[in-house]
Amino acid sequence: MNSPVICPRCAFETVDKLATSPVPGVWDVLQCGQCLYTWRTIEPARRTQRDAYPEQFRMTLADIENAIEVPAVPPLRTTG
Amino acid sequence: MAYDDLRSFLATLEKEGQLLRITEEVLPEPDLAAAANATGRIGENAPALYFDNVTGFTDARIAMNVHGSWANHALALGLPKNTPVKEQVETFAARWDAFPVAPERREDAPWRENTQEGPDVDLFSMLPLFRLNDGDGGFYLDKAAVVSRDPEDPDDFGKQNVGTYRIQVIGADRLAFQPVPMHDIAQHLRKAEEKGEDLPIAITLGNDPVITVVAGMPMAYDQSEYEMAGALRGAPAPIATAPLTGFDVPWGSEVVIEGVIESRTRQIEGPFGEFTGHYSGGRRMPVIRVDRVSYRTDPVFESLYLGMPWTEVDYLVGPNTCVPLLKQLRAEFPEVQAVNAMYTHGLMVIISTAKRYGGFAKAVGMRAMTTPHGLGYVAQVILVDEDVDPFNLPQVLWSMSAKVNPKDDVVIIPNLSVLELAPAAQPAGITSKMIIDATTPVSPDVRGNFSTPAKDLPETKEWAAKLQKLIASRG
Numbered sequence A: 001m002n003s004p005v006i007c008p009r010c011a012f013e014t015v016d017k018l019a020t021s022p023v024p025g026v027w028d029v030l031q032c033g034q035c036l037y038t039w040r041t042i043e044p045a046r047r048t049q050r051d052a053y054p055e056q057f058r059m060t061l062a063d064i065e066n067a068i069e070v071p072a073v074p075p076l077r078t079t080g
Numbered sequence B: 001m002a003y004d005d006l007r008s009f010l011a012t013l014e015k016e017g018q019l020l021r022i023t024e025e026v027l028p029e030p031d032l033a034a035a036a037n038a039t040g041r042i043g044e045n046a047p048a049l050y051f052d053n054v055t056g057f058t059d060a061r062i063a064m065n066v067h068g069s070w071a072n073h074a075l076a077l078g079l080p081k082n083t084p085v086k087e088q089v090e091t092f093a094a095r096w097d098a099f100p101v102a103p104e105r106r107e108d109a110p111w112r113e114n115t116q117e118g119p120d121v122d123l124f125s126m127l128p129l130f131r132l133n134d135g136d137g138g139f140y141l142d143k144a145a146v147v148s149r150d151p152e153d154p155d156d157f158g159k160q161n162v163g164t165y166r167i168q169v170i171g172a173d174r175l176a177f178q179p180v181p182m183h184d185i186a187q188h189l190r191k192a193e194e195k196g197e198d199l200p201i202a203i204t205l206g207n208d209p210v211i212t213v214v215a216g217m218p219m220a221y222d223q224s225e226y227e228m229a230g231a232l233r234g235a236p237a238p239i240a241t242a243p244l245t246g247f248d249v250p251w252g253s254e255v256v257i258e259g260v261i262e263s264r265t266r267q268i269e270g271p272f273g274e275f276t277g278h279y280s281g282g283r284r285m286p287v288i289r290v291d292r293v294s295y296r297t298d299p300v301f302e303s304l305y306l307g308m309p310w311t312e313v314d315y316l317v318g319p320n321t322c323v324p325l326l327k328q329l330r331a332e333f334p335e336v337q338a339v340n341a342m343y344t345h346g347l348m349v350i351i352s353t354a355k356r357y358g359g360f361a362k363a364v365g366m367r368a369m370t371t372p373h374g375l376g377y378v379a380q381v382i383l384v385d386e387d388v389d390p391f392n393l394p395q396v397l398w399s400m401s402a403k404v405n406p407k408d409d410v411v412i413i414p415n416l417s418v419l420e421l422a423p424a425a426q427p428a429g430i431t432s433k434m435i436i437d438a439t440t441p442v443s444p445d446v447r448g449n450f451s452t453p454a455k456d457l458p459e460t461k462e463w464a465a466k467l468q469k470l471i472a473s474r475g
């Protein structure tokens, strides 16, 4: 391929292949190693290309690290 | 007529002209979601959709919009497809009274035909997974019935929960999972995590149409969804034992996924275009490790589109949200006539009620907010008189326009609980709630000038029936 693949959502540079099309060579399903964004290579550019990825859906490392937990992990209950 | 699996229901939908087979080749994205999205924009009797020619797949079978119209909802309950909505809700409420109907255990579940286990688990190889909305973080299982047990009381059949939750596929054998704190499985998870234990889980895909209805129904913590399915079907629900967890799962499922919610772990999930018509997520959610998958040969992958209402989920969850609220309110307030909780899972509810004395309607509104479902939803209640049909929105708006004196009839209570997904909540999970009392004041609440209402003529009901009959016979 041409340019290295980066995550359209958070621009992370480690992208893994989760699946490939049963009909060989049609598409792959890729996943970002940082934000877990998952996409199929033949989806529209607005979902697959960093340049075209909408501003409001972009995510930064800080967004991920500061995201609230739902539900919160409860305190460990130790019984004696 | 009771359906034991999704396939037999799809056959009925097809026979009734309520299933559309899309035979041309379509793209997994954006076509599948866009087609299902379109069903919500072409009228309220849209068909289910069936796709089996999807680019890059060799044997994809995808069913969408299965419950996504009033006609399909009626057929799911075994009613004629043209049954009016109010009658569907009334029938639902009447069948509830047969609860509990014990399920029937069967051994020969068709999902025993195929298995993936341990390192061989690969959800992508088994299911034609795809994205719904543009901003979704990935591919979702959004129409599953998820089974879990109370870790402190694992043998209690009633406390075993069957619910629908959004599930993001984040790996061949990994899922991210959203349990809203108000929902039963969040209680199961909290108990397990307090002890530092994983919570076993079974996720069943492609279920018979009534299992899907009860899985999306706000029932009491210790009430069994299977026993409710039996009441609604008019026949015991067929169940089978899941091989790894030993949980009770629907006999007729297309796929049974088993594993554990990993204890005290959270990972980024979402966002996901939700039933609120807004994205939510980008939050740290629990994760599931899949240990075993059982599936029918040539499984049908059932999914639903959701986003800005109305979509399939509104037809699916609307009626089954009305009925528990109706039953719970009537238990203490028999004056309650009907409940319309069909807007955004009951974030807004319209209740028609007779009045015991002045101020009574507002009390009914407050009670709605303190029902188990109301704690996480019911942020706005509109009360209307007993002779107003809460499903008839022009009548509801007439009541609001004619009967409401805002200073006295609008009550706002600050800082109450709501599910985190509610877009207007601030902070997430906290909202003010509002009661609008659009009923006619009664003594000793003496306000306004309501002494001369114009009512329907006594003969109107008879004429309505006569006209409906004439229209129907015209073909």
Ligand SMILES: [Zn+2]
Pocket (backbone or CB within 6 Å): A007, A008, A009, A010, A011, A012, A032, A033, A034, A035, A036, A037
């Ligand atoms: Zn990313």
